[in-house]
Structure formats: C-alpha cells, structure tokens
Amino acid sequence: MIEIITSGPLMTIQDLGRPEARRYGVSPGGALDPFALTVANQLVGNPPDTAGIEITAGGAALRFSVPITIALAGGDLGARLNEQPITTWSALRAWPGATLHVAGRRDGWGGRCYLAVAGGIVVPSILGSRSTDLAGGFGGLHGRPLHPGDQLPLRRPGTGIIPVAGRHWPTTLRPAYTPTPTLRFIPGPHTECFPPDALERLRLATLRVSATSNRMGYRLEGVQLAYQHMTSILSLGVVPGTIQVPPDGNPIILMADAQTSGGYPILGVLISADMPLAAQLLPGDMLRLAPTSLDIAYDALREQAQMLAHNPEHDEGDLLATLAGA
C-alpha cells in the first residue's frame, strides 16, 4: 500500500495512455514524459507501461506500508526518503513506514517526476489503460487526482526485488533536459493560414508557458501570430504536440490530455523525441520553438529508442549502500 500524505498541485496515476481510444473522443492521456516513466519502470523491473504516479511540481509526500523497490525519474524535484536526499533515476529500497518527500524544483528546470514501484499500482484498466482521464472522470483512482489519505494498492512484485535496488540510469542515456529548452517541430499543415514570416517569428521568440497551462495544453506568451486570411477549418483529428493558433494569436501546444480534434489552424507539431522536454515545463517557464525536418525527427527518435534499449547500470557502491544502510 502507498498512502498519500500530501499531493502538491497535481498528482495522478499514469501509464502510457490509451492512444487507440481517440476514435471515441477520448484523449490519449498517459505520462506527459513517457521516457521518464518508462525508465522508472525499467529500474524497478516493471514492463514499460506499468502504472506509476506522475508528481507535478513537488509538494508531495507518500508513505509505504510494505517493503518495496521504488524509482523516481524525470525532473529533479528534490526527493528525500526518510529525510535523506536520494538520487533520481535510481532504484532504491523503501521499508515499511518509509516516507518519500518530493519538495520541488532545485536545479532551475523540471516539472514532473514519476514514481514507479516494483509490481505497479493496481487500479482498474479502462479502455486499455490505467491512466487518469481528468476531463472524462475515469481511469486512475476514481478518475480524479490523488488526495491526502488515498491508499493505493500495489501488485505483489515477482522475484528479484532486492537485486534491482542500486540500479542506475546514466545521464548520458537521458533526453537533453534543460531550462529554456528548444523544442523542435515539423511545420504544417496550415502554415498558409499565416503570414510568410510566422515560422521565423516563432523561431526567434522566447516564449513563456502561461499560468493557465495544464496537462491538456500549454498556452504560450511572447508572440502573437495573426491569421493571414480567415480560413475556416473543419474539425480534424489532432495529436499531442500540436501547435495550434486560436484567433487571439497566442499559440497553444496540445499535451496528452488535449481534445482529440481541433478546429484552429495548426502551425506545426512537436517532434516525438522532444515531448519529454516539453513535459518538464511548468507555468512561468521559458522555451523556444524551432522548425525541423522529418529526417531529424526520426534520427532523434531512433536515438531515444536506443537509449531505452539499454539496461540500467549497476552501481556497486550504491547497491552496497542500499543493502547495508537502508
């Protein structure tokens, strides 16, 4: 069992989402940073799509009631286990009564981290996923964010619990997380709705994620893109990463919980490999956008797939420390 003591601004159960449910008007959902959740699961010996907890911004505390192997990956949000600072992107052992605190960002970047527990969190799978659909009010724990007092049942992990503690995921095998990231996008399909210099203006602008941004989308401040001529666009299917521009001219990047269809002109779509970087942004953070090519998008994605194909490294020092001191 995991007990939620404090939940911070938003804490939800997420796996890799339900992309095929889009045909029913259901958002794909899932971890905003699927790379980090996949690695966290890998570190504790779970399949990549096992449900974990997405912790947003920090302010979170959780208590474990059973001995369990855990891992945190994603943004460094100042995590401590029993008041001892812990390394993220590492598997470690938590003992009954142990409390995990996730305070908040300390390195100038990072917005979300993922807690994976060996075996995974047991909530019903709905439409092929355990992810929380906040708009639809289903999935996760009763279709809502986690609250203080929630008790999350865990699946009994298989064998080999102790040996995976001490596994570590090296920095060289992670996306290039950074403050003010440059997110690359494939232009189109509605660039002709905008003046010819729109892409260049977008490329040169430093943008800010507005206060109203959430898992559905990030509203961006810092550039205004007027339509060249008013084009009426029929509702069409959209994907997370879509950069759409409503009539007020402030671009919106759609994220995992976005609607499945949209009717605003689309200037471009973020490349899949840069979605983990986008996922680490919080309201107030700065970013840049840069047009790129499909070839570069595939190279970046292939590189990321190769990173994920690695096995976690065993850090003997960490392993011994974990076994001895925990």
Next chain:
Amino acid sequence: MHWNFSPLGDSALLMEAQGENDVANQAVLALSMALEANPPTWLRAVVPAIASLLVCFAPLNISHNGVIAHLHKLLKITPLQPAEQVRVLRIPVHYGGDDGPDLDAVSRLADMTPTDLITLHCAQPYRVMMIGFAPGFPYIGPLPAAFNIPRRATPRSAVPPGSVALAAGMTGIYPSRLPGGWHIIGRTEVSLFHPQASPPATLRPGDMVQFVAVVPDLPRSEP
C-alpha cells in the same frame, strides 16, 4: 475523390478529402472502416473527422510515404460509400423551454417558427459524421442549409449533459457537463458515453440518428 496528404508531426498522417462535406465524410468513414478491418501492425490510431482522416502510426516501423502507399492501395479496393447495413438510432429530444434555452433565438436566426424548426430537425435521419471534442460527443449532419448558423458569440462555461445543440450546419449532443459554444435547442436522456462499456461510445461514426420530439405530458385535469 481527391485526397491531400500532409504529415501531422512525425507519427501521424492527415488525409483530407477534397469536395463537398457530405460526400467527403462518407468517403472518410468508408476508408476508416476499411483500414481498421485489417489493421497493419504499425497502426496506432485512426481518427475520422468531418472531411479528414488522421492515421497515427509507429514512426520507427513505417514512414509517411509507406503509410500513403498503403492508403493508396486501400483506396483502389474500397468503395467510398456507406456500408450496406447502417444502424439508425432514435434519439428522443425534449425541445425548448429549460431544456433548450436557445430554441427561440435559433429559430429567429433560421427565420422560421420554433415548431417548424423542431419539425425540420426531426424530418429525416442524419449521419454521425465524427466523434470528437469530448468523450462520445457526436457531430451529426449535415443539416438543411437553414441550420447553417454561427456559434454563440460567448460560449457557455458549462453546458448540461444531454444537451442537444446546433452550430455550423450540424447537431451535437453533450455527453457530460462541458463548456460549449453551440446553441442548445433541447435535451435528451440518452446517455452517450460509458468508459467501462465496449465500445464506450453509444454512437459510432456512420450511424444514422433520427431525432424524435418528446411531446410534453398533457396537463392532468383536476378531479
């Protein structure tokens, strides 16, 4: 039917049908069904819309050009018209009053009486052209030209579940409490989305919907 193909990022292809919306929509739905009848291993999701089909794929297993080639092959062998057996679903609607606060305003915009508007809305079955915007939300149409009215200038922040609404020549039904800019003309008790059910949406693209006006109970005479 002429199709425009454009990448929507690195893992989706947008296929837009050129031509009149009604014909385009029938072609989109036929192609969508043909694609899902024999789903290739690289296929991740298919999202049919009014006049376009979004095909999401596993980008490390196939390229946009590979997807386009597959779709061209499929287009050659797929009749782009509705399936022979189309479901027709009756949706009872309480029109006007508290259930349809915009009925009078819409009637004025469409230049007809509320009674004529209801009669026209119920005159024939219309097609579910797409499911989108929210879980289970159907875009039903195309409606007669008189219904081609713009959205409300100010959207409502919360439209009650079951609201039957109009805009841009189509009818939508709000499956749950949602913000919305369409004109509300009535309400139905038919529920449209059940996450636990398979399939979870009551209506499928391609279904025909026949709206039926619920006649209010006659006032009972006092004994």
